[in-house]
Structures are given as C-alpha cells and as structure tokens.
Amino acid sequence: MEYQELLHRCFRCGWCKLPLNFVDINCPAYMTYRFESFSPGGRLWLIRAWLQGDVEMSDRFREIIFSCATCKNCVEACALPKIKDNLVDIVIAARNEIVQTGKLPGPVRDYLMRVYDTGNPYGKPQADRLRWTDGLDVPLYRDQEFLLFIGDVGAFDESGMEMARNVAKALQLAGVSFGIMGEEEISDGNDVYALGEKDLFKHLAERLMKGFGDRGVKKIIALSPHSYNAFKNYYAAAGGKIDVLHFSHLLALKLSNINGGTLQARVTFHDPCYLGRWNNDYNACRSVLGGIRGIELAEMERNRANSLCCGGGGGNFFTAMLGSGPDSPSRHRVREALDTGADILAVACPICRKMLEDAVKDESAEDSIRVRDIAGIVLEAAGAWH
C-alpha cells in the first residue's frame, strides 16, 4: 500500500483527535463513535495491523476506514511532519486498497455505482441538472468569461439548488459573465477520489477536461469547495490547466459592483474544510460578510484552521458512514453556533448548508438561528432576496 513505510512513525500520542486549543474532540469520526480505532492515529494503527496480517479486513474494519470525513482536522494537530503531511492520503490509500478487493460497504458501493452509471451520485437523469435554473435566465457556456460549475449537490439537492440559484443571481448582480454546462456537467470526482476510487476519478476527470477543452473554457467558478479542490489540486496534478475560483472569491472581488445594502444581523461563519484546511482560504467569505453594512461577525470558538467539520466530507454526505445523532459533528457545530448568539449561520458549501440545516432542525433551533449561504446573504442585504 502507498505510504505503508510511514505508518510506524505514528507513535499514538493522540494529539490528532483534539483541536488546537484542546477544548473538545476535533475528529468527527471519533466524536461520533468514541472508539480509539475511529480516531486518526487509531485508524493508522489499525491499517498497520491489517498490513501486518494481525487483523482481517472485516466489515468493521471497512466501516472504520470509510467513516473518515477527510476534514484534515487531524492534520492541523499532528506533530510528526511525515505523518502530518500524508495523514489523510494514508486513509485514502487504504480505501483504494479496499476498492481493489471489490468488497466495499454497501453505501460506498452504491454511491460509486450511481456515479459510474449516471454521472451523478443521485442516480438521476442528467436532464434534471437544469432544474435549479427554473425561472432564471442562466445561459449555457459559449464564450463567457467564466464557466460556473454547479456540482452534484447544487444541481440535485433541494437545499443545494436554492444555493445554486443564490450564487447565480449574486454573480449576475455583480456583473460577472458566466455560462453553465447544463446536462453535460458530470460529477467532479472530488468525493470519488476521497473514497479511494481513483480509476473512476480519472475517468470523470478526463471526461470533464474534454468537455472544458471542447468549449474553450479558460476560467471556472466552482459553487462547491469540493469541486474547487478537485480542479485546483487533483486535475492540475494530472496535467489539467484550470484557472479556478470559488464563488466567494468572485463575490469578494466584485462586492463593490453590487449596491451592498444593509443587513442588521449577528452572523457566525462555518469554514468549509475543502476551502479552509484543504486550500488555506479563510478570508474570502469573511471579506464578503465584512463588506456588508450592519453585519456583526461573531466567530465560533473553533474557527479557521481549527474549525470543526460538518461531517459531510469524504463522501459521508452520500454514504452516511459517519452516522448521526446528538454527538454528530453537525449537531456539535450548531450548538457552537448557538453559543455565539448569532442569528445567521453562514456557509459557503452546499454540503455544509444541508448538513447544518438538518442539524438546526434536529436541535429544534429553527427559531434561534437560520443557515444561509454567503450568496444568499449578499442578495438579502442588497434587497434582491426572493
């Protein structure tokens, strides 16, 4: 297995499951299950035991390996450089080994099969990818400055579709020239990669790169931080030359084009893992919020590199291998947001949006806080909210 030679370096200090200020547990999987084997270091030792032949590749083993949200919280905390630099890649490599055996947990197998068969994890017809545009004037990409890449959750999930509408409307309000791929967009493969199915990822990346090339696309705006990460890091590593921005980058640059308006609200911001820890961007969304009069930004105790994952990364949004309940990371996160006294929990990822909306309902906190994406906040402040 790739990285096998590094595993013995982890000395099980356990720092990786704690946040940098040690106030709580920071690994979503350990937070939910409370078994050491679900912690980052514990998972590494389990992989090592399996490679040495000390444990079998059981259903339980697979459940533990696929419960990691690839949030990189552990990477911030681990003190050993070689382990730290590759901690999540080691988990992905172990997943790839399991993929090779063909014996996957049912939800992971079903997710990958749907992507393979239909080009999206919902198993829906590609024609449905345009449903979010109903009532909007959003053109297909021809020769506009940007391609707006919607992603699976923005195209198929009801909450994600609302976010897609908000982003498109906010970009139009800011005067950004963009078009979409519509029915010919397919899964970006970020979470396929995180689940260790590297061959399927390659297939998706090649198809999308061809689609971008055929259209002469030069610059992409990604709705989802997961798409942004795939294009910026994985496609680039495979030789794809893509100039990609997250939609928050555009809004931060163009906010002055919008008559910003005012929104009297106390807002707390949830950093998406694939924008923050994966791509070291903690400022664009805060810059957008800071540019709106009346908004008071109240940080949660864990923010930026220390931010707690919503639990939806690494394919868990679709596979639910991480489980749910009061100890789930999204429920913890909503309680942290409530502690700030904020009226609005701001998000910049359609997965975070849906995970936290559900958690607000599960915490019976709908009367105290509402989840709103950054683009929706811009529209609301500008008086352009539907």
Ligand code: SF4
């Ligand atoms: S992964 Fe790093 S922080 Fe975690 S137990 Fe191993 S050495 Fe310690």
Ligand code: SF4
């Ligand atoms: S990436 Fe996140 S879920 Fe996975 S082991 Fe590290 S802290 Fe836990």
